[in-house]
Amino acid sequence: MKDKFRVGLIRVLTSDDQDFVNIHGNIIMEHFPGIEVISKCIPDQWEGIHDDETEAIAIPKIVKTAHEFEDIDMIIVSCADDPGVEELRKEFPNIPVTGGGETTVAVASKYGKKFGVLGIIDDAPHSYHKHAADKLHTIKRPEGVYNAVDLLTPGGIDGCVASAKQMAEEGADVIALACTGLTNIGVASGIEKEVGIPVVDPVIAEGLFAYFESIKRKL
Amino acid sequence: MKDKFRVGLIRVLTSDDQDFVNIHGNIIMEHFPGIEVISKCIPDQWEGIHDDETEAIAIPKIVKTAHEFEDIDMIIVSCADDPGVEELRKEFPNIPVTGGGETTVAVASKYGKKFGVLGIIDDAPHSYHKHAADKLHTIKRPEGVYNAVDLLTPGGIDGCVASAKQMAEEGADVIALACTGLTNIGVASGIEKEVGIPVVDPVIAEGLFAYFESIKRKL
Numbered sequence A, B: 001m002k003d004k005f006r007v008g009l010i011r012v013l014t015s016d017d018q019d020f021v022n023i024h025g026n027i028i029m030e031h032f033p034g035i036e037v038i039s040k041c042i043p044d045q046w047e048g049i050h051d052d053e054t055e056a057i058a059i060p061k062i063v064k065t066a067h068e069f070e071d072i073d074m075i076i077v078s079c080a081d082d083p084g085v086e087e088l089r090k091e092f093p094n095i096p097v098t099g100g101g102e103t104t105v106a107v108a109s110k111y112g113k114k115f116g117v118l119g120i121i122d123d124a125p126h127s128y129h130k131h132a133a134d135k136l137h138t139i140k141r142p143e144g145v146y147n148a149v150d151l152l153t154p155g156g157i158d159g160c161v162a163s164a165k166q167m168a169e170e171g172a173d174v175i176a177l178a179c180t181g182l183t184n185i186g187v188a189s190g191i192e193k194e195v196g197i198p199v200v201d202p203v204i205a206e207g208l209f210a211y212f213e214s215i216k217r218k219l
Helices: A023-031 A052-067 A085-091 A100-111 A126-135 A156-169 A188-195 A202-218 B023-031 B052-067 B085-091 B100-111 B126-135 B156-169 B188-195 B202-218
Strands: A005-011 A035-041 A074-077 A097-099 A115-118 A136-140 A174-177 B005-011 B035-041 B074-077 B097-099 B115-118 B136-140 B174-177
Touching: A005 A023, A005 A052, A005 A202, A023 A035, A023 A202, A035 A202, A052 A085, A074 A085, A074 A202, A085 A097, A097 A100, A097 A202, A100 A126, A100 A174, A100 A202, A100 B100, A115 A126, A115 A156, A126 A136, A136 A156, A156 A174, A156 A188, A174 A188, A188 B202, A202 B202, B005 B023, B005 B052, B005 B202, B023 B035, B023 B202, B035 B202, B052 B085, B074 B085, B074 B202, B085 B097, B097 B100, B097 B202, B100 B126, B100 B174, B100 B202, B115 B126, B115 B156, B126 B136, B136 B156, B156 B174, B156 B188, B174 B188
Parallel strands: A005 A035, A005 A074, A074 A097, A115 A136, A115 A174, B005 B035, B005 B074, B074 B097, B115 B136, B115 B174
Antiparallel strands: none
């Protein structure tokens, strides 16, 4: 038996910098022992996925990238919209496949029934509509943010906290982050402290279900 | 800062045997590092909770038992019906409180939309109706089983596997165990292997969310 539960993680934001590509995987490995994450990004998608067109273009690249992993126990598409997750389930029927969307929604459903969705578009990701249509309460995009790269600009974090606060005031009982770019800037704990309602980070949610799968192997 | 994230876990099945009381806590500590579980059971409830009356009697005992823990970071009522969880949230507003029901339902919602509920009564627990009414697909009780103690009789496991198989054949896409007594007999992995659809064990689900809370402390 192998020592580690090996997860192939796909980033949908292209980067030449492997350290940047590894950010999500490193967060998962930091918090979930026994898991080894191998990270790859899809090519030629320098602003990630932020609308239907960029999603459609990404899906065949995601499937191709998944085939480049070797000897993995699970695949994570590390994006809140779960792009390609259904396609990958068909391609890899014998291992678990998940994404940031369905995992975030599942974890958030433990904490509330009125999701405040904080992301980079004016709507919730498709995955949130698909899995929690009845729980989408308020949806906000921080001012001036239109893609994952914009989150890295000055004011990105403050804008996120302000939007989350507003959603809580409007009645949201849990904040579901709707872009893994929010993980990169680490806003979850800041929002939770400032706003006082639970916040679910997609990369932590992915890690939680990877960990659950790794436990099931041992039961 | 303390080394461990300390969870007070309440069993709703009375026992004089502390090793038996510790079973759920030991499973959580085995799979989730950094968590210390202190287990107590409520008094005078030798057949646990298995109907409205036994639940009503248990709730004040659960609240009283919770007050006997010292220096804890979280409370788990280790029962699939979440008895007393709402009451405990009011009593202990500054720490997370959860139960086997809401956590199982949340985890199961990642895996399917048609829950096969396997438990010890002919209906799903209140908590499953409360949190996943739209996802309860099929509900079964193994033949001859009416309470948590009956599960320990010969044939208990086979009956569970047979019931789960039947639910899968009827269209369930995930099995949500609906009694922590099923954890005690360890049926989850057996069902998953035999029936081939994901199975969510309430004690593992409780542990998963305890682990999530312990991670949030570190973010």
